[in-house]
Amino acid sequence: MLVTLWLLATIVFLLVSVLPGNVGRKVLGPFAPEAEVQRYNQAIGTDRPLLQQYFTSIRRAFTLDFGKSYGTREDVRDMVLDALGRSGKLALLAFVLTIPISIVAGIIAARRQDKITDRVIVNAGLASSSIPEFVTASVLLSIFAVQLGWGKAFANPPDNAGPIEQLQYLVLPATAMAIAYFGYIARMTRAGVITALHADYTRTATMKGLSKRQVMVRHVLRNALAPTITVISVQIGYLFGGIIGVEKVFNYAGLGSLMLGAVGAHDVPVLQGAVMLVGMIYMVSTLLADLLIAYLNPRIRLGATK
């Protein structure tokens, strides 16, 4: 895990150090005097040798202290954590919307395999995951927020908003994200359930005289959901950092917007902080998924020695 973190920090450093341009010039603008620019670079350390900058950057990554933003001079950690809080709310809502629905849809599709219900679910899933989420977001925005006035076109709730009010602001972008994931999760669940339904142990359970429901809940699902869990965990990192399109459409100040802005402004510490954070979320969610799978599958938990 530490090695992964180090690799991530290194890659981020390499990427930002190949970004063209002089940081001081970029921040202070084309008309600032050269001496100002040099003083600025000296202050933030971008005039030092690359190797030294590298070590600074690695140390910062491991101490989670990314310094101050080049642009706003705010503490990067605070900026990133604020954005994370907002992205987290959005991601959480998207998850709450999408996971139960898509898992249930996947199970229904598997049980009605090759019937009309199955076809509808599979094709809806295919469509939902092949339409880019910013398109879905724009459509939702123009229909529900603009035409019908049911939701808010801007996702940023006012500072003093209560939970219900926040929900009203977030529901449209969260729905756009949920739609994007529905297809993946539903199809993965369907495939897992179909495999488990054909397994010998399912036959044993049926022959024991268990009801269809008991067979499904006690025997099929536990075995069927492992691939789904893996997919979900991989999506978590993406959901936090990757839904830039949705954040942009709804003008939401989450991690995605923060990163996008930082790239444009050459704001290396912010970019570094945000990317490192997304990377960590990614790692933690993968770890949690592995633990959950190990919990569900004793073979992994106890080591397959036999």
Place this chain on the structure above:
Amino acid sequence: MTIVDMGHGGARSATAGAPALEVDDLNVVYTVRGIDREVLRGVSFTVAPGEAFGLVGESGCGKSTTAYAALRYLPRNGKIVSGSVRVGGRDVTAMSDAALQEFRAREASMVYQDPAQAMNPTLRVGKQVVEAFTVLGHSAPDAAKLALEALRKVRIADPERVMDRYPFQLSGGMQQRVVIAMALACHPKLLVLDEPTTGLDATVEAEVLDLVRVLRQETDAAVLMIAHNLGIIRSLCDRVGVMYAGKIVEQGPSAEVFDSPQHPYTVGLLRSLPRHGVRKTERSLATIPGILPLIGAHLPTCVFVDRCPLADDKCRTEVPPVVALEGDPNRFSRCHHVDRIADIPEPEPGVPITVLSPSADQPGVLELSHISKTFRQRNHAVPALVDVELELGEGETLGIVGESGSGKSTLARAMLGIDAADAGGVLALNGTQVPPSTTERSADDKRALQMVFQNPDSALNRSWSVRRILARSVTKLTGVKGAAANKRVEALAAHLRLTPRHLDLKPRQLSGGLKQRVAIARAFAGDPRIVVCDEPTSALDVSVQAAILNLLADLQSAERTSYVFITHDMGVVRYLADRIAVLYLGRIQEIGPTNEVFNGPNHPYTEALLSAIPSVDGEEKTRIRLEGEIPSPANPPSGCVFHPRCPRAMPGVCDTTEPQLVEVAAGHSMRCHIPFDELGRLQGVPLPTPNDD
């Protein structure tokens, strides 16, 4: 002999009272690409309470479909079109979903092939056994008590511990015991056993079958058993039905059907088995020409007509009657020519094979001396082969037997150099030492030593045509290219009785038997001196197996090739091998001429292996049963590695000193502390005198 109209009634059981299972004129179809294809064509039979009825036949004949239809558990595309299945007088085909669920819970149970898959891998054994009782309405604590009792009943010594484990932590035999315990939870009226021991080792199989025998006496369930192993059916079932293309073509008491078959298919099936200790040089095995009709094939008259040696115009135009036979009132055969069964030609005589036994001035084609193979596992030495000494003469077949994990395949791989043997041993071809690893061997050495694998599906490149597969081997092994290689491929194919048409097909378009023929052709592409065959027929039906074994014998006769034949099938090894080596935990425990190994006296391990086989001939054998499982090679027992399981072990000797492999009679060696004549006395075998056969 009388001809009776079976009509819809089917064969009525002679036993008084209602039959436990009554299958009447059952017709089942599978819908494949929108078309209903017939799988069962009017199957009728009955099983009385307490009776065991076996269904035999080659794969695809409909025996599993019959069993699953009896419990109404057909695949999604399967459908019962007519007929009925009555269990305890109630029609299973007409039950509502709720009634069916209740029926499965209380009246019928099933034990399956592959017990490892039959249990939910993610739930503890205890939970799964308890569930079989809670479904009957028992409270959780009661069910737990009953579950423990059920596990004890299937002879599990430590049920509390087993309940706490997960299925994958149990051995195959133990898993099958648990499945049987679950099946018996409801005291079923009908117990279906679907190949319950296929895939288990012979000694474990014997244990499970013993258990089934004992349990049968304790319940009065009707047993419907499916097995491709006719010996198992004979030893366990009172009556048997022989199925072909979705019909029961012959039925009757097991002993009668197997001893005097009255349908040409049964005759063919039985004659394709190596039986009565017959050897390849004495008689070839009977094969059944042609292939099983596909499901849904149009078979208006006799289903067997296309492959029958007795078929005439009558067979092609008239549906054969159900001919009641003498003896048992339920014995019948569906054949026009029951009176001409004796006219079916006997299999051809065997082929002459000259064996050049290795001697002082004549080195064997293959010699292994002090061959060991040690695997490393997490810095832990795992000796998989220990000090193996073997030699093989020209034209000779050496059978290698032993349970799984005994090192049979490791030995084969060491010979071929796929897994190089440890340094220190000597492997010689025609008296010349060769390097242990294939990659270091010369092209000639590689050509001389070839292998045929168990599963031709994974041994042949599935996207290539047969011609390309063989041409590549010809080029790789002999250096011949282009048109010359193609000519050689055609000659090879003809030699292996593959037609030119087969050459342009891909492996998936061939049947299992043809695929294995291609795999053998591949091995023979470079005129090998030795071919190592690793279970080459264990995935094949018996009539196909017979054709492959005949082919191997013919090739040996013509090419004077030597075989190392790895198998778990004692019948096959007895038919084919000149000598047999018995492996246990990587050590040769006994090696000797086939007849001597089969007649005994034997090493106790060989004795156990031999007594584990249920014979289709119904020969009674003294039984010795092995307890426990093969120990891990990483941690072999002290002294004789077999002593913890050996019923004849002598405390104080066998557990301290490892016996040496000692020659006990000419060419017959054993690794046992018990003297040879003492073993003979214990096993009731008269010692062979030099004049004895």
